[in-house]
Amino acid sequence: MSKMKKILALVCAGVLVASVAVLAACSSSASVDKNKTYVIATDTAFAPFEYQLPDGSSVGIDMDIIKAIAEKQGIKIEIKALGFDAALQSVQSGQADGVIAGMSITDERKKVFDFSDAYYDSTVCCAVGVDSDIAGMEGLQGKKVAVKNGTMSAKWADSMKDKYGYTVTTFETSDIMYQDVLSGNSVACFEDTPVMAYAISNPDSAISGKLKIINQADEKSEFATPYGFAVAKGKNAGLLQAFNAGLKDLKSSGDYDKIIAKYITVG
Numbered sequence: 001m002s003k004m005k006k007i008l009a010l011v012c013a014g015v016l017v018a019s020v021a022v023l024a025a026c027s028s029s030a031s032v033d034k035n036k037t038y039v040i041a042t043d044t045a046f047a048p049f050e051y052q053l054p055d056g057s058s059v060g061i062d063m064d065i066i067k068a069i070a071e072k073q074g075i076k077i078e079i080k081a082l083g084f085d086a087a088l089q090s091v092q093s094g095q096a097d098g099v100i101a102g103m104s105i106t107d108e109r110k111k112v113f114d115f116s117d118a119y120y121d122s123t124v125c126c127a128v129g130v131d132s133d134i135a136g137m138e139g140l141q142g143k144k145v146a147v148k149n150g151t152m153s154a155k156w157a158d159s160m161k162d163k164y165g166y167t168v169t170t171f172e173t174s175d176i177m178y179q180d181v182l183s184g185n186s187v188a189c190f191e192d193t194p195v196m197a198y199a200i201s202n203p204d205s206a207i208s209g210k211l212k213i214i215n216q217a218d219e220k221s222e223f224a225t226p227y228g229f230a231v232a233k234g235k236n237a238g239l240l241q242a243f244n245a246g247l248k249d250l251k252s253s254g255d256y257d258k259i260i261a262k263y264i265t266v267g
């Protein structure tokens, strides 16, 4: 009987140790290192989310959001504007700790990244020169279209290329992709709708009034997904938690709305 009790005691102890371990793993104990400078990668020309001033500094909605969160959460950050695909790769290779680049939250990316809560709804579109007679996807038959490497809009373009019979050329940055349409080499380009709409309507933009949107992905499709901040899967959990906490604060204080209104004027 006493042997039985011992076994029972051992089993109970084992269960206790296991439960403590499970609790520790589930608890939100991940924290940021306040002495570390976290490298945050971003895109180069993706206004109004990020773009560069002549002095080389990055500004835009993403930049204001990450800077405000870092300040409130007491995190030191260094922004590196690398381009979209390069930014994602730098996080995967461990050269950067996080990425904020108008990056769409997708199931495919969730295999290699952990995403924050969504912070901006978006979708993708197709645009042509303002004087073009191409009015829909059928008009792209036998023509060349331009996309940006590694993006959702490139994926959308690829998914329709056989149906509409166009060929796709890939560029590293949005500004160079737009230029390919302005030069007449490509007849259309594919881009995130908020970014394209901003570039067309902003008088300071190089393509102001020069392109027009002819189609957008269905809002319910896999191509219409919101933006999130991301870290490499399983890494930098503290940074991700701090971002989410900071984003919540920005939203409840009204600062989030102020940041959006600073760049996007509605109506």
Ligand code: GLN
Pocket (backbone or CB within 6 Å): 043, 046, 084, 101, 102, 103, 104, 105, 148, 150, 151, 152, 153, 192
């Ligand atoms: N939202 C798009 C994506 O995540 C494009 C982002 C970008 O070009 N910066 O693929």
